[in-house]
Amino acid sequence: MIKSMDEFTLTINGKQIETKETIGVINPATEEIVGHAPVASKNDLDLAVKAARSAFPKWASRSFEERSELILQFANAISENQKELASLLTLEQGKPLSFAEREINMAVYWLKESANHRLSTEVLEESETTYIEKHYTPLGVVGAIVPWNFPVLLAMFKIPLALLSGNTLIVKPSPYTPLTTLKIGEIASTIFPDGVYNTLSGDDALGPMITGHPGIDKVSFTGSTATGKKIMESAAKNLKRVTLELGGNDAAIILPDVSIDEVIQPIFWGMFLNSGQVCINAKRIFVHHDIYDKFVDKLIEYAKTVRVGNGLEPASQLGPVQNLVQYKKVKNLIKEAKQNGLKFAFEGEAPRSGYFIPVTIVDNPPENARVVTEEAFGPIVPLLKYQSYEEVIERANRSQYGLGGSIWGKDIELAKSIADKLETGTVWINEIGALSPTIPFGGHKQSGYGIEGSVEGLKEYTNTKIIRINKR
Structure with missing residues (x-):
């Protein structure tokens, strides 16, 4: 044909x-x-x-x-x-x-x-x-x-x-x-x-x-x-x-009762699928302070197993940033974060030729950092500590965007009560990015x-x- x-x-x-x-x-x-x-x-x-x-x-x-x-x-x-x-x-x-x-x-x-x-x-x-x-x-x-x-x-x-x-x-x-x-x-x-x-x-x-x-x-x-x-x-x-x-700058909220070992893999791919170039990827990860350190360790442990490379190579799990304009934008975001003294929890490996950027995780940056306020649309994500549910709801909603969000934890009633207060078109509980041709999809705010x-x-x-x- x-x-x-x-x-x-x-x-x-x-x-x-x-x-x-x-x-x-x-x-x-x-x-x-x-x-x-x-x-x-x-x-x-x-x-x-x-x-x-x-x-x-x-x-x-x-x-x-x-x-x-x-x-x-x-x-x-x-x-x-x-x-x-x-x-x-x-x-x-x-x-x-x-x-x-x-x-x-x-x-x-x-x-x-x-x-x-x-x-x-x-x-x-x-x-x-x-x-x-x-x-x-x-x-x-x-x-x-x-x-x-x-x-x-x-x-x-x-x-x-x-x-x-x-x-x-x-x-x-x-x-x-x-x-x-x-x-x-x-x-x-x-x-x-x-x-x-x-x-x-x-x-x-x-x-x-x-x-x-x-x-x-x-x-x-x-x-x-x-x-x-x-x-x-x-x-x-x-x-x-x-x-x-x-666009979206979706928040993922990790509750303190979450089973970290069970959710690390789906959360990782909810962040970095398609090298972060997904409008509904999790782009701000709010982790309860009680489990923050353990969550970071487990996330890095899994990130080390993921290979970035040419999409035609069978072993590759993440490809490059798609175009030079976006590549330069993400590289500049990382460069500025380093110049401003932000702490990087993890920077992976990636080929040196082509528009490749390694998986990059920023450790608890300030709320006004560009890596938090902007939609990077690349493989860089900030992890952010929170203490109370009222606080994390306010911070999650502190964005011009309102496309999606996710909540992860065992207490479904608590998760739903938080979901009710998020200003987004879709909220996933214990999953992320699930779309269907039979379910309406749209965003709030900008x-x-x-x-x-x-x-x-x-x-x-x-x-x-x-x-x-x-x-x-």
């Missing part, structure tokens, strides 16, 4: 389109170019919007069942190409191959489960004099802007809901990780009617062109809070609908706007229409 894993094109109106200009995509483990992605022009975007708008009426008129069936076919086609897609994903993103394979499998799962959602007409009133119905109608053309940390999976948070609800689609991957998404766009062109699913890659100019385009009715974006604010500002010019899944996943997320791709009948 995929013609070549070495040639990359846009997908516009069901056709593969080459461009004059391309950008080199760098493998962050080797700093070598692994492919050249097309750079879409304003004209390419206009053509994609025109195709999507032309395809919209017929696509919207199809039943949920018809649209769902094509989404399931799409999922199966991706699954048939899982090995090739996962290898390409590792080359451009850097994550270990086993994690890339898991991401492709999760994307397939997300498509299939999301295809089961339905919206039906609701009768709000039925009397002798009045009949009122509520309908959910698709918005039109949706722009899906996808980040570089999980370029395939996070695309599938958006794609099936946009299509299932009757919208047509333009998918834009990050310039750092466009290749796998472009190949998936090729697959989509063999499944969906022309114009329903379009894929455009480009440079930093493409995103603003999409968010400002008058022919696009909604933008769904996953990425930084700073960029999310710019998208909301741009969308306001024509009241374009937006869903924004943005961590986002709107909901992804579940029927609630599906409604975000629709307008509400009321039909009233006067029966008198």
